[in-house]
Amino acid sequence: MNKHILIVGGGYVGLYTALRLQRKLRRELRDGSVRITIVDPNSYMTYQPFLPEAAAGNLSPRHMVAPLRRVLPKVRILNGMVTEVDHNERTVTFDPLEGPAREIAYDILVMAAGSISRTLPIPGLTDIGIGFKTVGEAIALRNRVLHLLDVAESTEDPEVRRRALTFVVVGAGFAGVEALAELEDMAKHSTRYYRNIKPADIRWVLVEASDRILPEVGPEMGKWTLEQLRERGIDVKLETRLESCVGGHVVLSDGTAFEAETLVWTAGVKPSPVAAGGGLPLDERGRIKTTTMLTVDGVKDAFAAGDAAGVPDVTSPGEYCAPNAQHAVRQAKVLADNVMRSMRGQKLVEYRHKYVGSVAGLGLHRGVANVYGVKLRGFPAWFMHRTYHLSRVPTLNRKVRVVVDWTLALFFRRETISLGEMEHPRDGFRAAVATMRRVA
Ligand SMILES: Cc1cc2nc3c(=O)[nH]c(=O)nc-3n(C[C@H](O)[C@H](O)[C@H](O)COP(=O)(O)OP(=O)(O)OC[C@H]3O[C@@H](n4cnc5c(N)ncnc54)[C@H](O)[C@@H]3O)c2cc1C
Numbered sequence: 526m527n528k529h530i531l532i533v534g535g536g537y538v539g540l541y542t543a544l545r546l547q548r549k550l551r552r553e554l555r556d557g558s559v560r561i562t563i564v565d566p567n568s569y570m571t572y573q574p575f576l577p578e579a580a581a582g583n584l585s586p587r588h589m590v591a592p593l594r595r596v597l598p599k600v601r602i603l604n605g606m607v608t609e610v611d612h613n614e615r616t617v618t619f620d621p622l623e624g625p626a627r628e629i630a631y632d633i634l635v636m637a638a639g640s641i642s643r644t645l646p647i648p649g650l651t652d653i654g655i656g657f658k659t660v661g662e663a664i665a666l667r668n669r670v671l672h673l674l675d676v677a678e679s680t681e682d683p684e685v686r687r688r689a690l691t692f693v694v695v696g697a698g699f700a701g702v703e704a705l706a707e708l709e710d711m712a713k714h715s716t717r718y719y720r721n722i723k724p725a726d727i728r729w730v731l732v733e734a735s736d737r738i739l740p741e742v743g744p745e746m747g748k749w750t751l752e753q754l755r756e757r758g759i760d761v762k763l764e765t766r767l768e769s770c771v772g773g774h775v776v777l778s779d780g781t782a783f784e785a786e787t788l789v790w791t792a793g794v795k796p797s798p799v800a801a802g803g804g805l806p807l808d809e810r811g812r813i814k815t816t817t818m819l820t821v822d823g824v825k826d827a828f829a830a831g832d833a834a835g836v837p838d839v840t841s842p843g844e845y846c847a848p849n850a851q852h853a854v855r856q857a858k859v860l861a862d863n864v865m866r867s868m869r870g871q872k873l874v875e876y877r878h879k880y881v882g883s884v885a886g887l888g889l890h891r892g893v894a895n896v897y898g899v900k901l902r903g904f905p906a907w908f909m910h911r912t913y914h915l916s917r918v919p920t921l922n923r924k925v926r927v928v929v930d931w932t933l934a935l936f937f938r939r940e941t942i943s944l945g946e947m948e949h950p951r952d953g954f955r956a957a958v959a960t961m962r963r964v965a
Contacts, residue, residue, distance in 0.1 A: 528559050528868055531617060531631035533607045533799060535565035535593050537573075537850055538637035538831035540919060541857030542864070547599045549865060554599045559868075562601045562629070564619060568593055571660055574850060574914050575927075576700075577886060580663040581707035582940045588926040590660060591919045603629075610634065610803025612827055617803075633826045633864060636805070636813050637857075640794035640832035640848055649771035654790045657704045666704070666789065670712050671943030673786055677726070678719045684784070691728045691785040693775055695767050696792030697738035699885050702750065704789060705731055709759060710888030715941040724758075730785075731761045732777060734792070738763070741849070741883035742895040749902060750885075750893050794848055796833045808835035808845070818873040819860045828864060830856035830876075840879040852878060854917065884910040889939075 530546065532539045546561055553559035569590035578584045593602045605621035612634060620626040642656040655669075656662050673689040680686050692712075694705040713724045731738070731754065738754075738761065739747045754761050766778040767788075776782045796812045806814040806822050812835035814822040819836065821827035830836060832848040836856060846852040859876045866873050884894040884906060892907030894900065901909055911931070918924050946952070 528632045529630065530559065530561045530633045530635065530864060531629065532561065532563045532635040532637055533610075533617065534637035534639055534797070534831075534833070535563045535567070535570050535602065536637065536639045536831065537570070537853035538639070538857045538860065539563055539565065539635070540570040540591060540593065540596065541854055542635055542637065542830075542861045543597050543600050544919070545858060545861035546864065547597055549861070551599075560601065561597075561599070562603060562631075563593060563597070564603045564605060564607050564617070564629075565593065566604060566606055566622070568602060568604055570596075570919065572914075572918055572923075573658065575918075576657060576660070576663040577703040577707040579660065580657075580667045580704060581711040581888070582667060583707075583889070583934050584927060584930045586660045586664050588923060588930055589918075591923055596920055607638070607799050608802060610636075610799070610805065612803060612805065612824060615826070633867070634821075634828070635860065635864065636800065636821070636827070636829035636833055637831050638797035638799045638833045640796055641798070642790060643793040643795040644790060645792075647767055648769040649774075650767075650788075650790065653770055653773050653786075654788050657700050657789055657791050658794075663704075665948060666708065666787075667711070668943045668948070669787055670708055671715060671941060674712065674715055674719060674722060675943065676786075678721055686726075687728075688773065688784040689786050690722070690726055691730070691783060692787045692789070693730045693732060693767075693770075693785045694789045694791060695732045696790065697731055697733035697735075697761070698791065698793070699739060699741050699883065701731065701733075701789070701791035702739050702754075703885050703887070704791060705729060705759065706754065706887040706891070709757065710891075711939065711941070714889075714939055718941060729759045730775075730783075731759055732765050732767055733761070733763050734766050736763050739885060739893070742885060742893055743882070743900075746893050746895045746900055746902075750887065753887065753891075753893075794832060800829075800833045805829075810835060812845075817875045817877075818863055819856060819876055820863070820867075820873065826867070828860050830860045836876060838880075839875060839877050846876075846878075847880065849883075850917070851880065851883075884913050886910045 572589045575589040579586045607617045609618040616628045619629045677686045677689040716722045737747050768776045808814045813829040815829050815834045831853040836846040838844045838846045855878045863873045882895040886892050892910045894906035
C-alpha cells in the first residue's frame with residue numbers, strides 16, 4: 526500500500542477527517558506508506574457557529590479558528606485553491622497563494638470544499654451586500670456597525686444619520702438570525718457611550734422570503750423567536766423579498782423603500798464552485814452526488830461530505846442531509862473510517878444520523894433551543910448553546926481560549942472599539958507620502 530490521500534478543503538469535514546486519519550494511520554504515516562495533504566486557501570479551520578459571537582465581540586476571532594498545521598502535524602497543508610479535478614488521471618489543479626498553478630497527483634480524493642453564499646441577481650447587491658461566512662466578514666461587520674455609530678453621532682445631517690443607523694439582514698436561517706441578534710445586542714449596549722444615540726434610533730430590518738424564521742429549531746420555537754425579535758424592536762418582514770439596493774436605496778417586495786448603509790446577505794448557501802469543476806456527478810442542487818457510504822456516486826476512490834455534498838439521509842428516505850455542522854462532523858468520522866476500509870479492501874459502512882435539532886444564540890444571555898425534542902428559551906437555551914458549541918470546538922487549546930474569553934466578558938464590560946482602520950493599514954502612510962509630494 527502506498528497511498529496519497531488528498532483532501533480538498535480544511536473546514537469541518539476536511540479537518541475532522543484528517544484528524545481521524547492522522548490518529549488511526551499513525552504507523553502508515555510514519556513509514557511513509559500513506560501521505561495526507563489538505564488544500565485550503567486558509568491555514569486555519571473556522572468554527573462558523575461562533576461567527577456571530579466574534580462579531581459581537583464576545584470572542585476573539587483568533588480563538589474561533591483552529592490552526593491546521595498545529596492541529597495536524599502529520600498532514601501536509603498547502604494553501605491555495607483546487608480549481609479543477611481530473612479524477613480519471615487522479616490529479617487536481619492546484620492554484621497556490623503565489624506563483625503558477627500546478628498539478629498534484631493523488632490516489633484517494635476527499636471533496637470537502639463546503640459552500641459559498643447563494644446570491645441572486647439583485648441590482649446593487651454586489652455594491653453594498655456583505656456575506657456572513659468568514660471571520661473576515663464577521664469582524665468587518667462588527668467594525669462597520671461600530672463605525673456607523675460614530676458616523677451617526679458626529680453628523681448633523683439627519684439623512685446621513687438615519688442611513689448610517691439602518692441595518693438590513695436578508696435571510697432568517699440560523700446564520701442571519703444569530704448575526705442580527707448578536708449585532709443588535711452589541712449596538713444597543715454600545716449606545717451607552719454615545720450622547721446622541723438611543724437604542725430606539727437604530728433600525729434593524731430582517732427580510733425573509735418565507736413565512737417563518739429559524740426553521741432549524743422547528744415551528745413553535747421559530748414563532749417564539751419571531752416574537753422575541755419583534756419585542757426587541759426588530760422589524761421582521763416575512764414573505765418579503767429584497768428587490769434592489771442600488772447605492773444603498775433598499776426596495777422590498779412589500780413596497781417599502783428606505784436608505785441603508787449596511788446589508789447582510791444570509792439567504793442560503795450553494796456548493797463551492799470546485800464541486801462542479803471536475804466531472805464528478807452532481808445532484809439537482811449542484812452538490813457532489815454521494816452514496817450513503819459517502820463515496821462519490823459511481824466513482825472509485827473518491828469521497829465527499831459536508832455542505833458541498835448531496836448525502837442521502839437514510840433516516841428520512843428521499844431526502845438529503847441538511848448543510849450543517851451537526852452532519853459535517855459526524856460525516857467526517859464515517860468518511861475517514863471508509864477511506865481506511867477502502868484501502869484495506871473492507872466493506873464500507875453507511876452514514877446514519879437523525880437530525881437532533883438546533884441551538885441558537887440571540888445575544889448575551891438569550892437563546893433558543895430545540896434538541897432531542899427538548900425546547901428551551903432565554904438563558905437556559907443560551908447556556909446550552911455555549912456548552913454545546915464549546916464541546917464541539919476542535920482541540921483543548923481552543924476550548925480553553927474560548928472559556929477564557931467568556932470568563933473575561935463576565936467580569937468586564939464588552940469591547941466596543943471599532944478597529945476598521947485595520948482594513949486599510951496603508952492609508953495613513955499614503956496620506957503622509959501625499960503631503961511630501963505637495964511640499965516638493
Ligand atoms: C454564521 C454561521 C453559523 C452557523 N451555525 C451553525 C450551527 O449553529 N449549527 C450547525 O450545525 N451548523 C452551523 N453552521 C453551518 C456549518 O458551519 C457548516 O454546515 C459547516 O461548516 C460545513 O462544513 P464543511 O466542511 O462542508 O464546509 P466548511 O467548514 O465551510 O469548510 C470548507 C473549506 O473548504 C475550503 N475551500 C473552498 N473551496 C476550496 C477550493 N476550491 N480549494 C480548496 N479549499 C477550498 C474553504 O476555505 C473552507 O475552509 C453555521 C454556518 C454559518 C455561516
